[in-house]
């Protein structure tokens with residue numbers, strides 16, 4: 001079982017308390033009706049499908065109930081970092097240096 | 100040495116009891132953490148702001164479940180007084196106070212095997228849940244609030260609809276512990 005650090009609870013807890021919630025840092029367009037069909041399709045459906053460190057959302061659903069962001073390596077399943085929603089995306093170079 | 104000789108002494112196995120708790124006033128309180136001061140003064144208990152910690156005063160308890168979420172417990176007779184006090188600050192301090200007294204039921208699990216029993220359904224390392232703390236967690240897929248009231252005393256709150264399932268699993272667990280499994 002994966003152990004995931006919740007940045008709100010500040011505890012490292014079993015995966016069973018969490019749910020995955022898709023790719024992170026995808027900004028909803030401010031004015032959706034001004035978008036072309038292709039741009040709207042890309043916002044709704046197109047994801048980066050990274051092999052390696054992936055920025056993604058998780059929710060501590062059986063816990064503080066908060067959404068937060070994580071960087072997880074999709075090859076090794078290793079979490080490089082978790083951080084609160086709204087915080088800046090950490091730099092991969094620095095995360096790898098810290099490893 | 101036989102297999103049976105390796106088992107724990109019969110007297111110690113399954114040393115755990117499950118007790119139903121009487122109904123009480125329960126609320127879910129949501130509000131801006133910046134308003135924790137006024138919300139706490141309205142309740143009469145300082146609202147804790149660290150997740151998993153609780154404060155208690157004059158029979159009223161507040162437990163911090165999330166950054167902007169608390170559970171409030173009090174005697175049944177205090178229900179209306181709490182509702183009225185929060186209604187009075189509603190205009191200036193937006194918040195949500197929801198009566199969940201009918202939504203949840205609780206059991207108290209006591210004994211040296213209490214943690215072993217809970218570990219059958221709860222993936223948390225309960226040795227990290229210090230006495231006095233309480234957290235929302237999961238028990239075999241069901242969201243629960245687990246209070247560690249003392250070293251060997253736990254309280255489990257479950258939603259009414261899932262409580263029979265949780266209760267049945269706990270009862271089965273007690274039988275398994277007594278059988279030395």
Ligand SMILES: [Zn+2]
Nearest residue numbers: 006009060064
């Ligand atoms: Zn959390």
